[in-house]
Amino acid sequence: MFIEHLAIxxxxxxxxxxxxCSWFNATANTKYFNPVKNFSSYFLSFEKGPRLxxxxxxxxxxxxxxxxxxxxxxxxxxxxxxxxxxxxxxxEAMRAKGITILGEPRFTGDGYYESVVADPEGNRIEITA
Numbered sequence: 001m002f003i004e005h006l007a008i009x010x011x012x013x014x015x016x017x018x019x020x021c022s023w024f025n026a027t028a029n030t031k032y033f034n035p036v037k038n039f040s041s042y043f044l045s046f047e048k049g050p051r052l053x054x055x056x057x058x059x060x061x062x063x064x065x066x067x068x069x070x071x072x073x074x075x076x077x078x079x080x081x082x083x084x085x086x087x088x089x090x091x092e093a094m095r096a097k098g099i100t101i102l103g104e105p106r107f108t109g110d111g112y113y114e115s116v117v118a119d120p121e122g123n124r125i126e127i128t129a
Contacts, residue, residue, distance in 0.1 A: 005043065005051040006077060008123055009063075013056035015120050017042050020052060023094065024079050046079075067102060067122050076116070076124035084113040084129045091115040091127060 010016045013031075020026040026044035033040045039057040046052075065071050081090055088105050094117055095101050102124060103116030113129040 003050040005053050006074075007053040007055055008121070009060045010054050010056045011062075011121055013040055013042065013054055016054050017044070019120050020044050020054070023090070026052065063122070065122070067100070067118055067124070076126055078114070078126035078128045080128045082129065087113055087115055087127050087129050091117065 008016070017028050021028055021044065024046065026046055028042045028044050031040060031042055037057060039055065041053055041055040044052040044054065065075075081087055084105070091101060091105050100118040101115065102118055103114070103126075105113065105115040107113050112126075114126045117125050117127060119125060
């Protein structure tokens, strides 16, 4: 068994697609649209691992999580960029573009080298070596 994909409800589908494709080299499929539900989505593929589904539909409530607090439930996902140097480079490039850095690059107690950033809609992403 394996995780096939994860999904994120979005407010601005195109902005989110651009973020993940630009920063994490994701490739988007052709936009899916269901006119009955007014539902749109993209599946983003990465070099390896699960896909990320970005979804948009009117009437979906906002997430009430606070970026600075932790809550039960799915709280983040990690993207491996291959090296500590790339974690540092990507974190600094994102900082320069105004992306929120939630956790500075560091070694964690369980041996990961990571930083934590927020995507344009406030979802936490760990950038790992």
